[in-house]
Amino acid sequence: xxxxxxxLLFFGLFQPCLSIAQIVExxxxxxxxxxxxxxxxxSSEDSYYILNIKDExxxxxxHATSLTLGINGTAHITEPLIALPITxxxxxxxxxxxxxxxxxxxxxxxxxxxxxxxxxxxxxAPSVDFIYCDPHFSNSSNHYCIFTAYKL
Numbered sequence: 555x556x557x558x559x560x561x562l563l564f565f566g567l568f569q570p571c572l573s574i575a576q577i578v579e580x581x582x583x584x585x586x587x588x589x590x591x592x593x594x595x596x597s598s599e600d601s602y603y604i605l606n607i608k609d610e611x612x613x614x615x616x617h618a619t620s621l622t623l624g625i626n627g628t629a630h631i632t633e634p635l636i637a638l639p640i641t642x643x644x645x646x647x648x649x650x651x652x653x654x655x656x657x658x659x660x661x662x663x664x665x666x667x668x669x670x671x672x673x674x675x676x677x678x679a680p681s682v683d684f685i686y687c688d689p690h691f692s693n694s695s696n697h698y699c700i701f702t703a704y705k706l
Contacts, residue, residue, distance in 0.1 A: 575646040575654060578603065581628070583640045591637045593645065597622075597629035601647045602664065604656055604676075605631050608642040616644070618656045618676045621667055 582594035597603065601624040609615040622631045624647075631645060648654050653662040659678040666673035672681050 574652060575604070575648045578645045578647045580640060580643065580645060583643075585637045586632070589637050590635070591633040591640075591643065593631045593633070593640075593643060595629050595631065595645055597624040597627065597647075599624050599626050600651070601649055602653070602667075603629065603631060604646045604648065604654075604663070605633060606644040606646060607633065607635075607638060608644070610638070610642060621656075621663055621675060623667075624650075 578595045578597075580593050580595060582592075584592045586592050593605070595603065603622045603624060604618050605620040605622070606616045607619050609617065619633055619635065620631060622629055633643070648663070650664065653664040655662050657666075657674070657676055657678045659674070659680075661673060661681075663675070666675045669681075674681070
């Protein structure tokens with residue numbers, strides 16, 4: 555319990571909607587060939603994991619940068635940006651049966667994850683309507699065409 559309180563204080567502005575979440579111990583920290591952080595944790599298939607990164611410039615600001623679905627055993631989580639020190643990394647475990655809304659946009663994380671690319675996972679962007687259309691379609695600002703290749 556002390557560790558949870560210490561991490562919540564350390565990560566200051568942690569989203570209140572994740573209060574049911576639990577901080578997970580990072581069992582291994584390494585840097586891959588692309589210069590990205592690779593973290594290992596003990597995980598469960600009943601949970602998913604959010605990687606939060608603390609901003610070096612503003613020690614009170616955190617950013618959720620990735621979502622990883624749990625597996626039974628060891629999960630590997632990669633920070634999609636540059637390698638940051640382990641002191642700036644925090645992994646939160648959230649139950650799949652009670653998904654959180656990390657970006658506070660009114661849609662839970664798992665719904666957004668299952669509805670990619672329409673939903674903006676971990677950001678508050680509105681959903682994007684994708685429609686199938688012919689190459690002569692004039693799209694508006696909130697619609698994007700997905701062109702299908704076909705043989706004439």
